[in-house]
Amino acid sequence: MTERGEVAFGDSRIEYRVVRSARRRKTMEVTIDKPGRVIVAAPLDTPESRINEFVRRRAGWIIRHDGAVASMPPERRFVSGESLPYLGRAVRLSVHRVEQGPVKVSFQHWQFDVDVPDALHGDERHSQVRSAFEAWYRKRAALKLPPRVERMAQLLGVQPSAVLIRNQSQRWASCAPDGTLRFNWRTVMAPPALIDYIVAHELAHLRIREHNAEYWAFLAQAVPDYRLRRQRLREYGQQLCF
Ligand SMILES: [Zn+2]
Incomplete structure (x- = not known):
């Protein structure tokens, strides 16, 4: 079974795999195989806590060398005050409840105005608003x-x-x-x-x-x-x- 571990460091998360080797006597070594893939080589009998501590001490280096895993995307709720990026700027949403009609996204003066029908709730609302934004971004692209x-x-x-x-x-x-x-x-x-x-x-x-x-x-x-x-x-x- 593959031995794995994890270290949280600021906003970053490092996931690592441990490769134990009998040939290794004392030292541990961290390598980054590809972005987000960290491997720790350790002697056979190193306790897990020491390996974790070792990774924690090298967290800065690991992150600088692209070893951290991508952080989870923020949960989009599509409510007023939230913002979405466009051309590198955070564009605020102003959500308006309307009686009926499709979800409508308009962009003016670096603000998103979003019309959302009253009857939409929960997942259905989320997926329809999300599709309306995707359509808007596609057009812009x-x-x-x-x-x-x-x-x-x-x-x-x-x-x-x-x-x-x-x-x-x-x-x-x-x-x-x-x-x-x-x-x-x-x-x-x-x-x-x-x-x-x-x-x-x-x-x-x-x-x-x-x-x-x-x-x-x-x-x-x-x-x-x-x-x-x-x-x-x-x-x-x-x-x-x-
Ligand atoms: Zn390329």
């Missing part, structure tokens, strides 16, 4: 992304065959072998600088599929500070769940 794609494509000297807006909860965007770029509609929740990074990242894959040195150098032509933006996107991504 279809409006905002193509010009940015065009500008970045010019900088990089590439041309996508199509740009589609999709619901991909696990990723921001993807680039298919046939040159089609697919963007998560949640992309427009992010600040413009990060949207441009997402766009340029996929466009650069039109030239180079892998994330090798050549790829990053090519991407840097359009986004010289891509390292910084990539880091910010990782931090930001955790807030964007919906």
